[in-house]
Amino acid sequence: MIAVARAFESEWLKTRHSLAGWLVLGGSLFTPLVVIVARLVQHERLVHINAANGFWLSLWQSSWQSMAIFFLPLFAILITSLITQIEHRNNAWKQVHALPLHPSAIFLSKLAVIVVLIVQFFVLFNVGIWLSAIVPTLLVAVAPYPHDSLPSARFLHDDTMYFIDCLPIVALQYLLGLRFRNFLVPLGVGFLMWIGALAALSWKYGYVIPYTYSMLEYLKHDPGKAIIPNVDIHAYALGYAVAFTVAGYVLFRSMKERG
Amino acid sequence: MYCLETSNLIHRYSNREIALDGVNMHVPAGSIYGFLGPNGAGKTTTLRLLLGLLKRQQGNISIFGRTFEQHRVEILASVGSMIENPSSYDHLTASENLSVLQRIHRCPTPRIPEVLALVGLSGTQRKKVRQFSLGMKQRLGIAMALLHRPKFLILDEPTNGLDANGMVEIRQLLVRLSREDGITILLSSHLLAEIEKLATHVGIIGDGRMRFEGTMTQLRQQQQTTASLHVRTTNDQRALKIMAGIGMAGVVDENGIVLPAMADDRMAAMNRQLIDAGVDVYSLSSRGHDLESIYLAMVGYAA
Numbered sequence: 166m167i168a169v170a171r172a173f174e175s176e177w178l179k180t181r182h183s184l185a186g187w188l189v190l191g192g193s194l195f196t197p198l199v200v201i202v203a204r205l206v207q208h209e210r211l212v213h214i215n216a217a218n219g220f221w222l223s224l225w226q227s228s229w230q231s232m233a234i235f236f237l238p239l240f241a242i243l244i245t246s247l248i249t250q251i252e253h254r255n256n257a258w259k260q261v262h263a264l265p266l267h268p269s270a271i272f273l274s275k276l277a278v279i280v281v282l283i284v285q286f287f288v289l290f291n292v293g294i295w296l297s298a299i300v301p302t303l304l305v306a307v308a309p310y311p312h313d314s315l316p317s318a319r320f321l322h323d324d325t326m327y328f329i330d331c332l333p334i335v336a337l338q339y340l341l342g343l344r345f346r347n348f349l350v351p352l353g354v355g356f357l358m359w360i361g362a363l364a365a366l367s368w369k370y371g372y373v374i375p376y377t378y379s380m381l382e383y384l385k386h387d388p389g390k391a392i393i394p395n396v397d398i399h400a401y402a403l404g405y406a407v408a409f410t411v412a413g414y415v416l417f418r419s420m421k422e423r424g
Numbered sequence: 425m426y427c428l429e430t431s432n433l434i435h436r437y438s439n440r441e442i443a444l445d446g447v448n449m450h451v452p453a454g455s456i457y458g459f460l461g462p463n464g465a466g467k468t469t470t471l472r473l474l475l476g477l478l479k480r481q482q483g484n485i486s487i488f489g490r491t492f493e494q495h496r497v498e499i500l501a502s503v504g505s506m507i508e509n510p511s512s513y514d515h516l517t518a519s520e521n522l523s524v525l526q527r528i529h530r531c532p533t534p535r536i537p538e539v540l541a542l543v544g545l546s547g548t549q550r551k552k553v554r555q556f557s558l559g560m561k562q563r564l565g566i567a568m569a570l571l572h573r574p575k576f577l578i579l580d581e582p583t584n585g586l587d588a589n590g591m592v593e594i595r596q597l598l599v600r601l602s603r604e605d606g607i608t609i610l611l612s613s614h615l616l617a618e619i620e621k622l623a624t625h626v627g628i629i630g631d632g633r634m635r636f637e638g639t640m641t642q643l644r645q646q647q648q649t650t651a652s653l654h655v656r657t658t659n660d661q662r663a664l665k666i667m668a669g670i671g672m673a674g675v676v677d678e679n680g681i682v683l684p685a686m687a688d689d690r691m692a693a694m695n696r697q698l699i700d701a702g703v704d705v706y707s708l709s710s711r712g713h714d715l716e717s718i719y720l721a722m723v724g725y726a727a
Contacts (some may be wrong), residue, residue: 171527171528171530175527178520178524178527179524181515182516204655254514256511259472259477260511262476262477263500265497265498265499265501265526265529272479406596411471420439421478421479422477
């Protein structure tokens with residue numbers, strides 16, 4: 166575990182000055198910014214919106230719409246490819262494999278960096294949602310502070326489910342990113358899987374596609390747009406994530422040429 | 425005692441083509457071992473196998489007296505390496521690159537400016553590696569290999585991309601590290617002149633086979649045994665008979681008479697005998713007397 170922690174510190178340093186920070190910032194705050202701008206443009210409706218019962222849940226649901234369908238899967242695809250590309254692009258795998266680290270420490274530390282970046286993405290998105298409620302209120306004098314209480318337990322539950330739902334994407338993209346030097350392969354497969362997932366939403370077995378879960382989680386509140394399966398999609402997501410991670414590690418260990 | 429020992433190292437590419445054919449290497453502790461061979465001879469493949477970057481197919485590798493596979497992590501903790509091009513992160517500065525490794529090796533932070541000074545990169549501060557020249561990247565690669573004070577340093581063509589001054593500086597640094605810190609250094613090169621200037625031991629590889637292994641002194645002794653004297657005369661057959669009369673055995677080839685190398689006074693005496701016997705001598709020349717031609721002959725090129 167100590168070796169993994171040391172390797173994690175080292176891996177985290179590699180994300181400095183990279184696009185990772187901007188990707189987290191841009192991806193997580195885009196939707197809240199759009200909400201802020203939309204509310205400021207339609208500020209005359211703000212008094213009515215802020216006074217409504219279920220203010221937070223309504224804001225939460227509308228914010229997650231673009232996030233669950235679009236930003237979260239694409240962020241998972243892009244950030245995983247970006248992190249694995251750091252070694253390929255710099256021809257640095259040979260340096261990494263010549264370090265006194267067990268291959269499992271190398272594999273897990275890099276994966277942990279991706280997971281932490283995704284957690285950062287979730288945290289910032291949550292802060293963004295809160296800001297999208299507060300900032301228009303501060304800027305428009307007549308609008309009251311939302312009197313509805315913040316359903317933090319519900320938010321935490323939903324965050325956890327969405328987080329689990331994106332793990333199979335991370336695990337499969339990680340496997341591809343480690344295996345293929347050419348970044349177009351993981352990105353291409355990722356985009357195709359995402360498009361396939363969108364197309365499969367109205368298919369009764371669509372849930373077998375591992376990129377569908379965040380979409381299905383969101384659309385269960387809007388069932389007309391997708392066939393919601395009568396299975397535990399989070400269990401499927403976890404199962405796929407574990408299977409892809411194990412397969413990724415087996416492939417990583419069995420590489421004849423390391424860097 | 426050997427710092428590194430390989431026995432019967434065999435490696436085949438995926439198309440079954442043989443890259444290494446029974447390579448036996450013995451790198452004595454504290455030596456500077458020059459691993460010499462032309463491009464494509466198998467140097468980098470050997471070094472990659474030593475570091476576990478290629479899966480071992482056949483043969484054994486032992487470093488610090490321990491088998492590599494069973495003690496990989498402990499061995500690598502005391503090995504510094506730079507294989508082919510330096511592996512640095514372009515988006516980071518030189519000291520950030522070293523910090524990445526410092527986190528793993530747990531060496532003290534002041535060691536970072538120390539190694540940067542050692543390789544002449546102290547002044548790079550906020551400059552990103554992507555703005556470095558090839559020579560600067562090479563220096564950074566060496567700094568990364570030296571960061572954790574390794575006992576064994578493996579460097580693949582370390583002076584690639586360096587200007588003449590840089591080459592001399594790095595050579596001096598390696599000699600100093602070997603003498604003062606007792607570091608064993610294995611460095612590969614395709615340039616004999618470079619190895620000759622700093623190595624104490626040498627291994628010559630050609631077509632995946634070790635052609636020579638020994639000290640530089642032993643290599644220079646080969647110089648004596650392989651050198652020859654070439655004589656061109658007006659009548660080679662008559663000249664051969666005269667030479668035989670004074671105890672010199674030669675053979676005739678398309679360019680004249682070939683004799684083993686001899687001392688200058690014997691050469692002068694033979695010349696005198698030939699002229700006195702009425703055989704004119706057009707030329708007397710020594711061949712294969714330099715290390716370069718011995719090396720080229722060993723790796724399969726005509727000298």
